[in-house]
Amino acid sequence: MSYAETPAGPGTPPGGLDDALLKVLFAQSAVGLLVLDPQLRLVRASSLVEGAGTEEYIGLPFTEAFRLDDPTGCEQLLERVLAGEGPVREHLVRGRLRHVPGGRTFLVSAYRLDGPDGSGGPVLGLLSAVVDVTERERARARRAALGAVRDAVGGSLDVATTCRAFTDALVPRFADLAVIEVVDEVLRGADPPVGPLPPDTPLRRAASGRCETVERDEVIRGHPVGGTRRLPPRTPYALAVADLRPRLVQFTAETSWLDADPDGSRALAETGAHSLIVVPLTLRGAVLGLVSLYRCGAAEPFDEEDVSLARTAATRAALAIDNARRYEREHVIASTVQRRLLPQAERHQAAVETAHVLLPGRDSGCWFDTIALSGARTALVVGGVAGEGLQSAIAMGQLRTVIQALAGLDLEPEEVLARLKETADRLAHERAALPPGDSLQGEELRAGCVYGVYDPFTRTCTVARAGHPAPLIVGADGQRITVDAPEGPGLFADDSALFAPATVTLEEGSLLAFCTAELLADEHAEERITRTLARPGRSLQQLGDDIVYALPDDTRSAGAALLLARTGTVSDHRVATWDLAQDRATPATARLLVRDRLQGWGLDEDTVDATELIVSELVTNAVRYGTPPLRLRLLLDTSLTCEVHDGSTASPHLRHAHTVDEGGRGLFIVSRLAAHWGARHGPDGKVLWTEQDLPGGGAHQVC
Numbered sequence: 001m002s003y004a005e006t007p008a009g010p011g012t013p014p015g016g017l018d019d020a021l022l023k024v025l026f027a028q029s030a031v032g033l034l035v036l037d038p039q040l041r042l043v044r045a046s047s048l049v050e051g052a053g054t055e056e057y058i059g060l061p062f063t064e065a066f067r068l069d070d071p072t073g074c075e076q077l078l079e080r081v082l083a084g085e086g087p088v089r090e091h092l093v094r095g096r097l098r099h100v101p102g103g104r105t106f107l108v109s110a111y112r113l114d115g116p117d118g119s120g121g122p123v124l125g126l127l128s129a130v131v132d133v134t135e136r137e138r139a140r141a142r143r144a145a146l147g148a149v150r151d152a153v154g155g156s157l158d159v160a161t162t163c164r165a166f167t168d169a170l171v172p173r174f175a176d177l178a179v180i181e182v183v184d185e186v187l188r189g190a191d192p193p194v195g196p197l198p199p200d201t202p203l204r205r206a207a208s209g210r211c212e213t214v215e216r217d218e219v220i221r222g223h224p225v226g227g228t229r230r231l232p233p234r235t236p237y238a239l240a241v242a243d244l245r246p247r248l249v250q251f252t253a254e255t256s257w258l259d260a261d262p263d264g265s266r267a268l269a270e271t272g273a274h275s276l277i278v279v280p281l282t283l284r285g286a287v288l289g290l291v292s293l294y295r296c297g298a299a300e301p302f303d304e305e306d307v308s309l310a311r312t313a314a315t316r317a318a319l320a321i322d323n324a325r326r327y328e329r330e331h332v333i334a335s336t337v338q339r340r341l342l343p344q345a346e347r348h349q350a351a352v353e354t355a356h357v358l359l360p361g362r363d364s365g366c367w368f369d370t371i372a373l374s375g376a377r378t379a380l381v382v383g384g385v386a387g388e389g390l391q392s393a394i395a396m397g398q399l400r401t402v403i404q405a406l407a408g409l410d411l412e413p414e415e416v417l418a419r420l421k422e423t424a425d426r427l428a429h430e431r432a433a434l435p436p437g438d439s440l441q442g443e444e445l446r447a448g449c450v451y452g453v454y455d456p457f458t459r460t461c462t463v464a465r466a467g468h469p470a471p472l473i474v475g476a477d478g479q480r481i482t483v484d485a486p487e488g489p490g491l492f493a494d495d496s497a498l499f500a501p502a503t504v505t506l507e508e509g510s511l512l513a514f515c516t517a518e519l520l521a522d523e524h525a526e527e528r529i530t531r532t533l534a535r536p537g538r539s540l541q542q543l544g545d546d547i548v549y550a551l552p553d554d555t556r557s558a559g560a561a562l563l564l565a566r567t568g569t570v571s572d573h574r575v576a577t578w579d580l581a582q583d584r585a586t587p588a589t590a591r592l593l594v595r596d597r598l599q600g601w602g603l604d605e606d607t608v609d610a611t612e613l614i615v616s617e618l619v620t621n622a623v624r625y626g627t628p629p630l631r632l633r634l635l636l637d638t639s640l641t642c643e644v645h646d647g648s649t650a651s652p653h654l655r656h657a658h659t660v661d662e663g664g665r666g667l668f669i670v671s672r673l674a675a676h677w678g679a680r681h682g683p684d685g686k687v688l689w690t691e692q693d694l695p696g697g698g699a700h701q702v703c
Contacts, residue, residue: 066130087112102134152168175295182288274297384468575636631645
């Protein structure tokens with residue numbers, strides 16, 4: 001190594017030994033030694049870095065010799081050492097040297113040089129030790145960037161979030177610009193194509209990021225997140241996904257491939273990008289996408305060590321994206337199953353207007369339902385199975401099917417939930433009996449449900465709930481109505497407590513909101529929903545949308561179900577009710593009353609004849625085996641309903657009479673003439689009912 005010196009100034013240590021010592025130190029020391037005068041100019045120096053001479057630096061200020069990125073801060077630091085505030089040890093600075101390409105990182109230590117007697121005489125200057133730690137800092141920065149990728153990437157099962165975490169981890173630690181593009185079909189959950197990637201395969205930009213020092217981001221702005229592009233041929237991007245090898249590119253005036261991509265070339269020039277690493281996102285030979293990393297302006301160009309880091313980071317990202325893709329595919333399947341298992345259209349109900357909102361999200365086990373019951377009543381159901389994925393959707397479908405079957409038995413709401421819980425318990429036992437190696441064996445099942453029945457004739461709504469929030473009700477006057485329905489145990493809970501119903505009387509035009517727990521997650525949710533429901537002049541669908549618009553952002557990602565209902569009544573013109581005597585002549589009287597009313601409603605003769613026969617059989621049965629009071633009711637809607645009420649709790653059973661039997665054919669005849677029939681019980685007896693489909697499938701005009 002060489003060294004340079006100025007003539008010895010005052011106070012230079014005399015003696016041959018001291019001179020020899022100084023000469024050896026400045027000539028052979030592995031650490032750069034500098035002597036600065038009180039004005040912080042170099043007066044003596046060993047080689048600053050390997051391969052750099054020192055003669056041209058003598059006489060220059062320290063900050064100018066090293067062309068520091070922060071000259072003012074370093075100068076103030078050295079001045080404090082001159083002022084006697086103590087030495088500086090291993091202070092990190094960044095700068096550049098003449099004739100040495102690229103920026104350098106130095107570790108600087110500084111010590112004050114006092115006079116020979118050390119008694120407060122004039123300060124001679126500073127002795128500074130400078131160590132070039134450029135490669136060490138680059139290696140440390142690479143490790144930090146790779147550690148950031150390992151910490152940030154893989155914590156989410158969302159592809160967009162995973163890609164965004166990847167770019168955030170690398171910018172600005174490793175790159176000034178970062179772009180990650182994913183094969184469009186992969187983002188939709190499809191299997192990635194096996195490499196090489198076919199030409200003209202669309203790639204969708206999943207995430208991008210830039211550091212603050214990049215004033216313009218045309219590379220990002222020209223292809224926004226969510227946009228697609230096809231890679232221009234004969235470019236590093238196309239080559240990387242063709243042979244599945246990364247590319248390191250330094251942009252120069254002679255970079256010919258830029259002509260093949262004029263738009264990209266113009267964007268690169270405007271950002272000042274001068275160095276590029278392109279890495280294909282590959283996993284087990286399949287191509288998921290492409291990573292493009294840029295350095296701009298004064299940043300150091302990428303080198304081969306950086307390519308190795310980028311390849312490792314891309315492998316981590318590819319694994320996380322593939323995991324997210326697999327989850328996305330399962331989520332798509334689960335969401336499809338959920339949609340197929342739910343009502344496909346709004347169902348017409350006799351005296352209730354309904355609308356629903358189903359929010360897609362992680363929760364694929366929530367459901368809703370409206371079920372037409374006998375007597376113009378409507379069952380309103382909302383429930384949810386906790387968890388994500390296909391198994392939650394399947395469990396939801398099982399529970400929904402069971403509750404539909406139970407609703408058809410005309411059971412009270414608390415009885416429906418009690419029997420539904422019995423089914424849930426059996427499903428839980430079946431899951432617990434799975435082999436230990438089955439992933440579902442140890443997975444806990446949790447579900448809740450709220451079941452309500454609205455009766456337009458009594459204007460009451462009876463509600464029971466199993467581990468689920470109660471419905472929110474707003475009366476016709478806009479005031480909230482509280483439903484004091486005790487919360488029963490969850491459907492899969494070990495608790496065997498009984499379900500208790502609550503009944504509330506509602507005016508026509510009242511609004512009911514049955515919703516899953518996700519919509520009531522915060523303390524202001526109930527007030528927010530009821531305030532929305534009280535808005536006048538809004539349709540049910542508009543009210544449902546308004547409720548969704550007001551939700552916090554994190555609620556929308558979870559998935560939820562909302563069922564709204566507006567209560568009504570049955571028009572007097574579509575209902576006919578008669579109180580009948582308990583005697584043998586009553587069936588004949590009932591036939592006359594029915595014929596007269598049905599003809600007044602304009603029904604065809606075949607329907608009138610069939611209804612006469614049905615009513616005759618039901619009334620005869622009530623006269624023979626029932627007890628007073630006896631009541632007959634006809635209800636005309638999209639179907640024709642006949643109801644016969646008596647005070648007895650005994651239910652008739654359908655029999656298949658033999659040829660020589662004199663009885664037992666009544667209910668068999670009824671079952672053949674009616675589309676549906678059944679019996680429901682109440683505190684004052686039972687009702688036998690039938691439903692007949694009408695020609696044309698729609699409600700008839702009634703004058």
